[in-house]
Amino acid sequence: MLYASLNRLLLIAGVLALPLGVFAAAPKSDESGEGLLPLEDLRMFTRVYDHIRSGYVEEISDSKLLEYAIKGMLSELDPHSAYLDKKAFEDLQVNTTGEFGGVGIEIGQENGFIKVISPIDGTPAQKAGIETGDLIIRLDDKPVKSMSLNEAIQMMRGPKGSELILTIMRSGVEKPFDVVILRDTIKVQSVRTRIMDDDFLYIRIAQFQIDSGRDTARRVREQLEKTPNLKGIILDLRNNPGGVLQASVEVVDAFLDTGLVVYTEGRLENSDINYTASSGDASNGLPIVVLINEGSASASEIVAGALQDHKRAVIMGTRSFGKGSVQTVIPISESRAIKLTTALYYTPGGRSIQAQGIEPDVIVERAEVTALKAAGPVPTEADLAGHLQNKKGGEEVGSKSREQTRTVSIADPSRKDNQLQEALNLLKGLHIFRKQQEGGDAKPLQTAEVKRDAGDILPEELPESLD
Template sequence: MSHLSRLTPLALSIALLGGAPLLQAAETPDSAAPQVSDKAPLPLEDLRTFAEVLDRIKAAYVEPISDKTLLENAIKGMLSNLDPHSAYLDIDAFRELQESTSGEFGGLGIEVGMEDGFVKVVSPIDDTPASRAGIQPGDLIIKIDGQPTKGLSMLEAVDKMRGEAGSKIQLTLVREGGKPFDVELTRAVIKVRSVKSQLLEDGYGYLRITQFQVNSGDEVLKALNKLRKDNGKKLRGLVLDLRNNPGGVLQAAVEVSDHFLKEGLIVYTEGRIPNSELRFSADPADPSEGVALVVLINGGSASASEIVAGALQDHKRGVLMGTDSFGKGSVQTVLPLNNDRALKLTTALYYTPNGRSIQAQGIVPDIEVARAKLTREQDQGDFKEADLQGHLSNGNGGADRPSKGKTARAARPQDDDYQLAQALNLLKGLDITRGN
């Protein structure tokens, strides 16, 4: 498998973003800026028009405006019309970008993109104000503290949602074409724990990745070892939960995929600039020990999480379950400028091992299971044959199993999560058919 130490400086900067400027890659040295290869002459007539517009605004706009402001706005306009993920990062935005991959930042814990000029929720991050308030993927944020978001850039909207921990903010949301409603949240310092794990039942593990940070590959390896240790023996099945995972660092997605694969291509990228065409392959080590695997995805699974899902699906390493993923298959490179600012520029598309582009299509699960709410019914009377007075004993001499005296079972994650319950049932079925 390719490692960060083997990559070029430009490759070090590549990150896969889930539609939001909160998850980025490591910074790139200035020397890594791509060389311009387009030798076409400058469009002098268009440049004259640009200069004339600049001059007219300075002379006739209702309020004085500086050349610096006009030129920065022009740069932002150039990038905002390329695609939803390219952007000009000023000093503050660039600093926040560099801090975010550590897994700690201020705000609401919400990953966003743009749709029809509105801010759209890609996914809330687990254990944050956004997730606790019930914000869901697909929600449109139409107002922030009463101010419409229409016309704001994504960076401007994110800046408005950031603030001092403990301060209040009101978001006005629209869900699935319904009526607008308000949600009040309290900002917090977001400390994202990217990997969580536990045993669902004896022999069956659960591993959730909330986003792909720089150290997520190592954290998944530790989680696999802990699950094996807690179980006391090799696992019989594992659920890998990538739902509402908005993406993150490319290298982390490659490392996580490699933990489940022993050979073959994981992902490759194709672009125009030098060093943008990368290929990542698995090494023979298999920390997962070939455990039966079900991968959960949904509409909030984007970018780096789609790389992992696509690689495991193409290699038939696991069964994908859930709903179609988000469909972000582009690569952003962070290119620092010489004034503490940077460009976040889309430079390549990524492809799964079988050559599939996920861009604007997403990953389709092998088994579609929509989100649903579980409600459990009690057995009528909760009464069995073994409760009847004078009942016959078991023909093979087995012990009676009456209903009386049952103790309440501790709550488990799969009890209230229909998709997770179905994933666990599938693992059990695979285990039975394999004769384990």
């Protein structure tokens, strides 16, 4: 029988390999022998294998069964370890360069369902209204409960213009609902910049690709040359699902002069690595506010954690996703690989954010900004009969003047990005404080009037190019 032959083969292989340590399950073993190859469990595996091979209703080849076994081993480890077949391996390599075909969504698994970590800026998924935290329960007519993460990804991929129906469960919505999305070629522009209020630099990083770190440093330097009087930087990492670890290190390096950025620890000898910043701060020490939310994951959390530990930036927003693990892509053939969680990363202060996330220094929830209007004009000193005149001159401001200012100060408040506006106001306050400390003049902080400017654009509404 196949079972007997497989069992004999495994036993022989075990005896030959044991002196080389191939079948030692862990570097540390005790006298009980728990680190040795569990032969009885292997016998059980071969029994199951033989039953499936000989008795399953449809014939399955040995190579396909073994591939299924590999997938099963990896899928049971954690949500981020996976088997990459030829197509998935190619897709992973394409994704790190920023161009791929599909709907533009970063996903993970939760209780057998597919969970949205975040939609990518400017993609069909974002335009269709997919939100962080959504649970996908069906893809077209197929339930995802029995799918692996890679199988779900493959279903989401397809030619440009083809249709995909996602069945969504969303917190606060009573029943599942369908979202129809047309696939497109996803070209992710990783780094976007814009000047706000004339002298504050807004940087949006959608995800961390191979060149994201170098692009960030380059754009900061170029903007400082164009606008030497920059007063601060907003680094927007909201709904950034992560990406290439080295890119996140380079982004931090752009804002640090020296010091530890992140370190990793794992069981393999080469998994304990310290990443440090090189000499030179591309931003010349400008104050920084980093925006994060529950969709900021992995590499985004490395950046936020490092800048927070070095007290180089104020972190603002809501608690991040909490993915503190490192995946290594290990080729096992010319066209296949495994993505294996091999280490945990730690912030310079020794914090692991795994399943905890980065807590902002200033918590600001997303909210709609609305104008509160009084029932009628509110009297002021200028309205009182016989009030003293202002001897310094200038026009008096009575209730009618203030009412006019109040009613026109906010344009379309439902679209207001309050988190971005709070970040901008904080930078303005820091600039005023610094100027006061230095004894110089500073532009007054505009808090009484909220103007419609770049702060009105939500991160998911950013145009394809802001340059």
